[in-house]
Amino acid sequence: MKIELTVNGVARTLELPPLLRLLDVLRGPLGLTGTKEGCGEGECGTCAVLLDGEPVNACLVPIGQCDGRAVVTVEGLAVDGAPGALGRAMAEHGGAQCGICTPGMMISAEALLVARPAPSAGEVRHALGGTLCRCTGYERIVDSVLRAAAERRGAGEVGP
Amino acid sequence: MSSSEVRREHVGRSVGRVDGAAKVTGRALYVDDLPARPGELHGAAVRSPVARGLLRSIELDPAFDWSDVTVVRAEDVPDNVVALLVDDQPVLARTRVNHAYEPVVLLACADRGKLERAVAAVRLELEPEPAVLELEAALAAETVISGPDNVQSRYLITKGAADVEAEDRVAASRAAIERALAGCEVVVSGRYSCHHQEHLYLEPNGMVAWWDADGLHATGSIQCPYYVQKGLCRGLRLPAERVHVTQAVTGGGFGGKEEYPTMLALHAALLAQKSGRPVRMVYGRREDIEATTKRHPAVCEVTTGCDRDGTLRVLSLRALYDAGAYVTLTPVVLSRGVLHAGGVYAWRDARIEGLSLATNTPPSGAFRGFGAPQTLWAIERHVDRVARELGRDPAELKRQNLLRVGDSTPTGQVLRGSVGLAECVTAALEASGYRDKRAAPPRVVGRKARGIGCSVVLHGAGFTGSGERRLQGKVAVDLRPGGRLCIRTASTDIGQGTETVFAQIVADAAGVGLADVDFATPCTTHVPDSGPTVASRTVMVVGSIVERAAQKVAARVRAEQAAAGGSFAAAGDRLLAREGAVSALEQYEPPGWVAWDDARYKGDAYPAFAFACDVAEVEVDLDTFEVRVVGFWCAADVGRAVNPVMCKGQLEGGALQAIGWALTEEVVWRDGRILNPRLTNYIVPTALDAPPFETFLVEAPFEHGPGGGAKGIGELPMDGGAPAVAAAIEHATGLVLDGLPLTPERLLAASLARGEVKP
Amino acid sequence: MSVADLARYELAVPRALPEACQLLAARVASGEPTLLCAGGTDLLVELGMAPPLGAGARPPLCVDLSRLPELGGVERVDRDGPRIRIGAGVSYLALGRHALVEGALPLLARMSHDIGGPTIQARGTLGGNLATGSPAADGVAALAAHDATVVLTSVRGERRVPFAGFQTGYKRSVRQADEIITAFELEPLAPGSPWCWRKVGARQAQAISKVAFAAVAELEGGRARRFGAAMASMAPVTATLPATRALVLGTPLAGLDGEALDRAVAADTSPIDDIRSTRAYRAHAARALARGFLRELGAAV
Numbered sequence A: 001m002k003i004e005l006t007v008n009g010v011a012r013t014l015e016l017p018p019l020l021r022l023l024d025v026l027r028g029p030l031g032l033t034g035t036k037e038g039c040g041e042g043e044c045g046t047c048a049v050l051l052d053g054e055p056v057n058a059c060l061v062p063i064g065q066c067d068g069r070a071v072v073t074v075e076g077l078a079v080d081g082a083p084g085a086l087g088r089a090m091a092e093h094g095g096a097q098c099g100i101c102t103p104g105m106m107i108s109a110e111a112l113l114v115a116r117p118a119p120s121a122g123e124v125r126h127a128l129g130g131t132l133c134r135c136t137g138y139e140r141i142v143d144s145v146l147r148a149a150a151e152r153r154g155a156g157e158v159g160p
Numbered sequence B: 001m002s003s004s005e006v007r008r009e010h011v012g013r014s015v016g017r018v019d020g021a022a023k024v025t026g027r028a029l030y031v032d033d034l035p036a037r038p039g040e041l042h043g044a045a046v047r048s049p050v051a052r053g054l055l056r057s058i059e060l061d062p063a064f065d066w067s068d069v070t071v072v073r074a075e076d077v078p079d080n081v082v083a084l085l086v087d088d089q090p091v092l093a094r095t096r097v098n099h100a101y102e103p104v105v106l107l108a109c110a111d112r113g114k115l116e117r118a119v120a121a122v123r124l125e126l127e128p129e130p131a132v133l134e135l136e137a138a139l140a141a142e143t144v145i146s147g148p149d150n151v152q153s154r155y156l157i158t159k160g161a162a163d164v165e166a167e168d169r170v171a172a173s174r175a176a177i178e179r180a181l182a183g184c185e186v187v188v189s190g191r192y193s194c195h196h197q198e199h200l201y202l203e204p205n206g207m208v209a210w211w212d213a214d215g216l217h218a219t220g221s222i223q224c225p226y227y228v229q230k231g232l233c234r235g236l237r238l239p240a241e242r243v244h245v246t247q248a249v250t251g252g253g254f255g256g257k258e259e260y261p262t263m264l265a266l267h268a269a270l271l272a273q274k275s276g277r278p279v280r281m282v283y284g285r286r287e288d289i290e291a292t293t294k295r296h297p298a299v300c301e302v303t304t305g306c307d308r309d310g311t312l313r314v315l316s317l318r319a320l321y322d323a324g325a326y327v328t329l330t331p332v333v334l335s336r337g338v339l340h341a342g343g344v345y346a347w348r349d350a351r352i353e354g355l356s357l358a359t360n361t362p363p364s365g366a367f368r369g370f371g372a373p374q375t376l377w378a379i380e381r382h383v384d385r386v387a388r389e390l391g392r393d394p395a396e397l398k399r400q401n402l403l404r405v406g407d408s409t410p411t412g413q414v415l416r417g418s419v420g421l422a423e424c425v426t427a428a429l430e431a432s433g434y435r436d437k438r439a440a441p442p443r444v445v446g447r448k449a450r451g452i453g454c455s456v457v458l459h460g461a462g463f464t465g466s467g468e469r470r471l472q473g474k475v476a477v478d479l480r481p482g483g484r485l486c487i488r489t490a491s492t493d494i495g496q497g498t499e500t501v502f503a504q505i506v507a508d509a510a511g512v513g514l515a516d517v518d519f520a521t522p523c524t525t526h527v528p529d530s531g532p533t534v535a536s537r538t539v540m541v542v543g544s545i546v547e548r549a550a551q552k553v554a555a556r557v558r559a560e561q562a563a564a565g566g567s568f569a570a571a572g573d574r575l576l577a578r579e580g581a582v583s584a585l586e587q588y589e590p591p592g593w594v595a596w597d598d599a600r601y602k603g604d605a606y607p608a609f610a611f612a613c614d615v616a617e618v619e620v621d622l623d624t625f626e627v628r629v630v631g632f633w634c635a636a637d638v639g640r641a642v643n644p645v646m647c648k649g650q651l652e653g654g655a656l657q658a659i660g661w662a663l664t665e666e667v668v669w670r671d672g673r674i675l676n677p678r679l680t681n682y683i684v685p686t687a688l689d690a691p692p693f694e695t696f697l698v699e700a701p702f703e704h705g706p707g708g709g710a711k712g713i714g715e716l717p718m719d720g721g722a723p724a725v726a727a728a729i730e731h732a733t734g735l736v737l738d739g740l741p742l743t744p745e746r747l748l749a750a751s752l753a754r755g756e757v758k759p
Numbered sequence C: 001m002s003v004a005d006l007a008r009y010e011l012a013v014p015r016a017l018p019e020a021c022q023l024l025a026a027r028v029a030s031g032e033p034t035l036l037c038a039g040g041t042d043l044l045v046e047l048g049m050a051p052p053l054g055a056g057a058r059p060p061l062c063v064d065l066s067r068l069p070e071l072g073g074v075e076r077v078d079r080d081g082p083r084i085r086i087g088a089g090v091s092y093l094a095l096g097r098h099a100l101v102e103g104a105l106p107l108l109a110r111m112s113h114d115i116g117g118p119t120i121q122a123r124g125t126l127g128g129n130l131a132t133g134s135p136a137a138d139g140v141a142a143l144a145a146h147d148a149t150v151v152l153t154s155v156r157g158e159r160r161v162p163f164a165g166f167q168t169g170y171k172r173s174v175r176q177a178d179e180i181i182t183a184f185e186l187e188p189l190a191p192g193s194p195w196c197w198r199k200v201g202a203r204q205a206q207a208i209s210k211v212a213f214a215a216v217a218e219l220e221g222g223r224a225r226r227f228g229a230a231m232a233s234m235a236p237v238t239a240t241l242p243a244t245r246a247l248v249l250g251t252p253l254a255g256l257d258g259e260a261l262d263r264a265v266a267a268d269t270s271p272i273d274d275i276r277s278t279r280a281y282r283a284h285a286a287r288a289l290a291r292g293f294l295r296e297l298g299a300a301v
């Protein structure tokens, strides 16, 4: 099936079996291995990407449903390859340890921050509720997201 | 130059992760992100469906096209042993299987779909035999699967009155401790149990193996590259110089990537050898949960004697650990269990006995805490029980009996210093408002009751006893062009921050900037064997030699600078031009006073202990018995926090694993098989379940620790969470639970047993 | 696990409901196996767990429902009184945010926030929840408490099935193979009326209900003039609690007896032991949740 979509702002045309998981298409033909697979069942959230701005589990999205739509992955949250405010906060304030959940955490956080630039800690926890982390205890992820939100408000930075 | 003279610009500061940018931009390459090598195949294992049985035959469906499938069986393995402590575990089962999911046949194929069908086309003819599936059954020994009585390893620690010389020390010390107990004013007994725990690192185990002119290469998600190398050398009968093991960026380990990757590397290497192609094996979540190790279930029987005023005197404790089907690392785990069984208390007389028993379950293995959480769960719950009997507040009773400098542990180790225990207790109790919350009756609002509880724990840093001396961990620091320093160590960063913390230590020791320090990819061909990344030893033990090596290299450069001027970089480049290579290789030597008697289990078990006091506050729904941890306070004596934010992150992450173990994580078994090998039903906490953490760092420096006194803290936070939560539930509801996990279903059952439930 | 097999499936992407119905009718008539995919949150998990397809086997055709405008939208309609029509393809995320739902069907909005986590909410749909037919389905319990009408469409036209007549057994229903669930019609709850959504799972997010309790009530003169309730994970199908409803509707609230309520709940449910919980726990929690809501309504139970 022919699928036209944009990935991190770049228009792509793909000819692929339509039930392939978006996750496998990103990690395989598109070479975007920042999106991870922790379970393949929608439970861990390490595969989260933005699909038309909403965070979804790329392991549960058939690529055929992505035709005409826009996908943003963790790579797409970087600014010229360098971390943005959210990435910097995660790296500097303990939000990332082993880092395997970090792409999913950042995608879920990004969706939140676009919708609510000044979230409460409770709102951050709700937004991250679908992404598991086994390393941090979440405290410093929440802290990192709140710091990034503050910095983005200050700098007027907006997400991609 | 002694460490106290070092100027500290980086140590003690919460610098960002040096590997942070790669991780937050998606650039970091974990094993499954590595590009496929030309001709690469996928590998899979065919596993036993039964817990115990004789393997009669292996039949490959003749109707299936096997032409492009590589098949490896036991007879293809040059030396069919997974090299660990004892040679009992085969790489592939040959004549019998001893646990469900035991690997029997390996397959590789380029087409993943075909590989799955091939797995289904292998028929194992197995004749099931009676299996031993639980500790109780192993102890009863009606079915014997190991030795004469299923007992696989045994330890005995005796102190004071129990420390008797006799032919039969086991019996004589038992009689002696019973006499000591009989002489006590208050004697209390209890039995405490705990269950399997799955590591659930979010990146499953994975490995890629290939062969070339240099020999065998294996790259994967691993904690201990040299363990993997040792296993590959043995299983494939190769010399070490032909085996090159490299760590890929690793998505969490917690002990689950300590011994298991050796097995996985052997599987991938065997398939690669037979097929002549690179082979990738990355487990899906289900296989990872089913086939890999878990925390040892344990039962501890405890009897203590104390004075009426609460002074703890006598401890008798027997710990039974479920080893699973093979020895793997169990004796070492059990050792750490018994060495921590006395908890943070100064016992006059102690007898601690530990037994590990074989069962037909997948081998239990290394898991953060390494045996200590089980006995600390028991002793902390038990001291809570003593407090109840005495009508005392448990935290006060604990405080009254804390180990102090000069006191000795059950092995007779006299604590020489770096004991910030009392400070931890004070800090955690005060920050949590423990006393006020405890003084009033539990707060009940509507159908929700709140309660608060505390635990106090310790954790020995480094290998036990003579372990570090035997291990002789090494690191190197090299001078590189431009005045850069490169750390070469086999201590891996699996998320806990080794690369960053080591860079901080080196930057200070050498007086250079953080950006001038590199961390070499851990590969057995290029880095020295620093010993495994386990046992809370990375910062304290390995970090101390990293510090020394950096000092030595920097001293050479500074001398050159003093002699001929120029910047550090210019002087370094001159040295390099002159000598070709400038490097310092350092080997760890424990402090001279560390003395350990392995035969009698006496002496200095660990050069230093880290300590912590955990306070948990819970809210229990009195209708549904759902438990939410609404606050968690931890004060930990870490010696010296090299990176406070990362240190707190370790403590909080460990505490949440402990909370998960306490409340929701449960491996459910039937006939030796796991009924819930999925994330939907093996329940780890989400961001909404995690309490807000307040974490306090107490610094009672350890004189031999790097950075001015750091101690190992990787495992400490796993120790105290469960007993603190159980104590809080008890405070909220009056329900006393001595077995983990504390699920709503069990709370309801306990409440029904007390005849008090009404909706 | 057969994620690898996904490469062998075809996807049909109808752009309008009639086209989808025709395609489905043709497939059913020729006996060819067909799958439907809305948000994919049940379907892809199921396909991933399915045993590998045989080498020569032809996988079923998958029909994408996500592009059918007829399955979208939340609006007021009139069917013998005011109703709110919710498209079967509306995601939980959209549902939870929708002003009309928040105002007139607050239980549904609240339930939507309790599904999985945000990433599941962004994709999962009520249509998929009902079609999968799991007794643990939260959305279905919420629909059942409102006595929703299920709207089914096929080449034969549209038909309306009251919820009580929809499920016929474990994962079985009156839906014909060629029918698409297009919408649900729910009676709005009178403003300010009491309602209850209580999900008991093993954790606060990403949890499948051990028990969930959904209930709405409209009160008048010390009695319930409307009382709808349902439970998830308490029976082979979503439990619609007929005895409990009859008891509550037939008794002045002040006179309601706790023991009688317990008996009604017990008669309405048949919980089991499974991997997520125990029969005893479920029975206890169900009684407690029912009593809790009735206490809110003013009953002394």
Ligand SMILES: Cc1cc2nc3c(=O)[nH]c(=O)nc-3n(C[C@H](O)[C@H](O)[C@H](O)COP(=O)(O)OP(=O)(O)OC[C@H]3O[C@@H](n4cnc5c(N)ncnc54)[C@H](O)[C@@H]3O)c2cc1C
Residues within 6 Å of the ligand: A041, A042, A043, C035, C036, C037, C038, C039, C040, C041, C042, C043, C044, C045, C065, C071, C088, C089, C114, C115, C116, C117, C120, C123, C124, C125, C126, C127, C128, C129, C130, C131, C132, C136, C137, C138, C139, C140, C179, C180, C181, C182, C206, C207, C208, C209
């Ligand atoms: C991690 C995770 C967490 C979850 N948490 C919850 C939870 O908390 N509560 C809960 O109830 N469920 C939960 N689920 C299950 C699932 O998300 C829901 O059942 C969801 O509503 C399914 O909707 P969908 O659109 O994704 O269905 P799909 O997967 O697209 O479809 C499921 C089935 O329904 C059929 N179908 C779909 N739409 C229609 C239609 N309009 N007409 C006819 N047939 C149709 C399909 O043929 C398919 O067989 C969870 C799932 C996951 C993976």
Ligand code: FES
Residues within 6 Å of the ligand: A036, A037, A038, A039, A040, A041, A042, A043, A044, A045, A046, A047, A048, A057, A058, A059, A060
């Ligand atoms: S891999 Fe998609 S949610 Fe776990």
Ligand code: FES
Residues within 6 Å of the ligand: A095, A096, A097, A098, A099, A100, A101, A102, A132, A133, A134, A135, A136, B202, B251, B252, B495
């Ligand atoms: S940082 Fe390791 S799982 Fe989150």
